[in-house]
Amino acid sequence: xxxxxxxxxxxxxxxxxxxxxxxxxxxxxxxxxxxxxxxxxxxxxxxxxxxxxxxxxxxxxxxxxxxxxxxxxxxxxxxxxxxxxxxxxxxxxxxxxxxxxxxxxxxxxxxxxxxxxxxxxxxxxxxxxxxxxxxxxxxxxxxxxxxxxxxxxxxxxxxxxxxxxxxxxxxxxxxxxxxxxxxxxxxxxxxxxxxxxxxxxxxxxxxxxxxxxxxxxxxxxxxxxxxxxxxxxxxxxxxxxxxxxxxxxxxxxxxxxxxxxxxxxxxxxxxxxxxxxxxxxxxxxxxxxxxxxxxxxxxxxxxxxxxxxxxxxxxxxxxxxxxxxxxxxxxxxxxxxxxxxxxxxxxxxxxxxxxxxxxxxxxxxxxxxxxxxxxxxxxxxxxxxxxxxxxxxxxxxxxxxxxxxxxxxxxxxxxxxxxxxxxxxxxxxxxxxxxxxxxxxxxxxxxxxxxxxxxxxxxxxxxxxxxxxxxxxxxxxxxxxxxxxxxxxxxxxxxxxxxxxxxxxxxxxxx
Ligand code: QV4
Ligand code: CA
Numbered sequence: 001x002x003x004x005x006x007x008x009x010x011x012x013x014x015x016x017x018x019x020x021x022x023x024x025x026x027x028x029x030x031x032x033x034x035x036x037x038x039x040x041x042x043x044x045x046x047x048x049x050x051x052x053x054x055x056x057x058x059x060x061x062x063x064x065x066x067x068x069x070x071x072x073x074x075x076x077x078x079x080x081x082x083x084x085x086x087x088x089x090x091x092x093x094x095x096x097x098x099x100x101x102x103x104x105x106x107x108x109x110x111x112x113x114x115x116x117x118x119x120x121x122x123x124x125x126x127x128x129x130x131x132x133x134x135x136x137x138x139x140x141x142x143x144x145x146x147x148x149x150x151x152x153x154x155x156x157x158x159x160x161x162x163x164x165x166x167x168x169x170x171x172x173x174x175x176x177x178x179x180x181x182x183x184x185x186x187x188x189x190x191x192x193x194x195x196x197x198x199x200x201x202x203x204x205x206x207x208x209x210x211x212x213x214x215x216x217x218x219x220x221x222x223x224x225x226x227x228x229x230x231x232x233x234x235x236x237x238x239x240x241x242x243x244x245x246x247x248x249x250x251x252x253x254x255x256x257x258x259x260x261x262x263x264x265x266x267x268x269x270x271x272x273x274x275x276x277x278x279x280x281x282x283x284x285x286x287x288x289x290x291x292x293x294x295x296x297x298x299x300x301x302x303x304x305x306x307x308x309x310x311x312x313x314x315x316x317x318x319x320x321x322x323x324x325x326x327x328x329x330x331x332x333x334x335x336x337x338x339x340x341x342x343x344x345x346x347x348x349x350x351x352x353x354x355x356x357x358x359x360x361x362x363x364x365x366x367x368x369x370x371x372x373x374x375x376x377x378x379x380x381x382x383x384x385x386x387x388x389x390x391x392x393x394x395x396x397x398x399x400x401x402x403x404x405x406x407x408x409x410x411x412x413x414x415x416x417x418x419x420x421x422x423x424x425x426x427x428x429x430x431x432x433x434x435x436x437x438x439x440x441x442x443x444x445x446x447x448x449x450x451x452x453x454x455x456x457x458x459x460x461x462x463x464x465x466x467x468x469x470x471x472x473x474x475x476x477x478x479x480x481x482x483x484x485x486x487x488x489x490x491x492x493x494x495x496x497x498x499x500x501x502x503x504x505x506x507x508x509x510x511x
Pocket of ligand 2: 115172173174175182183216217
């Protein structure tokens with residue numbers, strides 16, 4: 001009995017850090033701006049068969065329709081109500097997606113925008129995705145309903161009501177982020193409306209939430225909302241399961257607000273991860289891959305079991321938010337694949353893969369003035385994600401998660417799950433390798449000279465298929481093969497001009 005109590009206490013305490021992914025699946029993908037009907041199809045036709053654990057979706061609640069510029073992606077971060085009604089689909093589409101994804105063991109995580117409503121520049125009217133009325137002048141959102149009392153204006157101490165100084169923790173939490181009307185999450189009424197929205201989603205079957213702009217909410221206010229949340233839907237999740245929570249806190253150091261203040265509520269997005277890994281792979285500031293030997297907490301990152309990690313996100317892939325120039329994206333495909341490969345092979349953190357759309361970049365003074373462009377669309381209607389014969393995506397959807405190297409590294413991560421970080425090797429420069437117990441091994445060559453080395457892999461003897469240059473198909477390999485001898489050693493050659501200068505082998509790529 002005592003033991004059971006202890007178990008359930010641990011279960012409850014740790015629950016919001018647990019993504020609830022099924023069948024040993026260890027990575028999720030952000031299908032940025034996808035339609036719900038396409039996500040449902042993707043769960044069934046691609047994500048489940050390839051071992052993806054879940055999907056982070058764009059905000060599902062009604063948002064402002066912005067016409068100048070024309071339908072930017074960021075309009076979805078300007079809530080008008082909690083009706084499930086956006087360019088991605090309506091409530092029926094949403095329910096169908098959640099049901100179909102859950103039925104194939106793929107979880108849905110909702111991007112929850114609960115710090116604010118729309119920007120003050122919206123004025124009043126019904127320019128919203130479901131036609132709900134709003135008036136930013138008197139802060140009326142009758143479809144929730146919220147009124148002036150439900151916003152922080154009287155609490156905010158900055159001269160213009162805006163966040164002007166990130167060194168002032170009160171401003172950051174109580175004032176307006178770029179003009180966005182700041183909700184009074186200190187009030188029980190506001191907490192209840194937010195919780196009602198999130199509970200609606202939980203009851204439909206979502207597995208958790210990304211909490212947008214968490215830095216701009218007091219950790220205690222977030223906790224008060226979290227305490228009101230239901231357990232997950234028992235049609236798909238064990239009784240007593242708590243929603244998975246990861247909070248968007250951009251903590252690159254140098255500001256008084258720290259990611260660690262939010263650990264009590266759930267995980268936090270570790271933005272240092274992509275910023276530093278990008279710097280290393282680009283070899284900026286004298287960085288080299290050899291220094292990655294103690295990657296993780298050793299680099300000042302938050303504890304692994306509190307981290308949600310990613311190479312890039314929807315903001316920093318286009319210069320929004322923070323992270324800076326070092327961030328690698330699909331635009332730098334060769335280094336990007338190495339970075340994502342490293343992330344998926346390394347045991348640190350819970351991993352999220354980015355899946356983007358292409359847009360016409362246009363740089364002026366080093367800044368992309370087209371950073372606002374929304375998803376591929378026909379007169380505003382989001383285009384379907386079409387699938388080409390070679391399994392890549394059409395209609396300008398990049399689908400990084402379908403790139404062979406990335407898809408196969410998601411499988412690698414699942415195979416090596418729970419295995420220790422082992423057999424590190426480096427040449428003192430940018431040739432490195434490491435294993436995951438006796439289940440997987442990966443070798444990188446980011447130097448300007450060939451790699452040719454015999455390395456201890458920790459793997460059983462045999463011939464393995466490199467899942468970067470090809471696939472294991474039946475009992476043959478469409479790419480490079482690697483022979484591991486009886487003592488676990490194998491010889492690796494990687495040209496510095498290879499299309500993808502890295503090799504990965506694992507227990508299930510053995511021929
Ligand atoms: C403009 C002016 C403001 C002015 C305001 C007055 O720039 O100075 O006060 O008008 O009305 C958009 C525009 C922005 C505009 C604002 C309000 O870009 O110019 O302000 O709308 O109309 C996304 C975009 C923002 C966008 C916002 C709302 O990135 O550009 O603002 O959506 O549409 C910090 C935060 C972090 C945040 C990150 C971007 O700590 O939390 O900045 N990241 C999350 C999301 C992000 C989203 C938000 C938060 C807001 O990941 O995508 O912002 O929900 O680092
Ligand atoms: Ca706030």
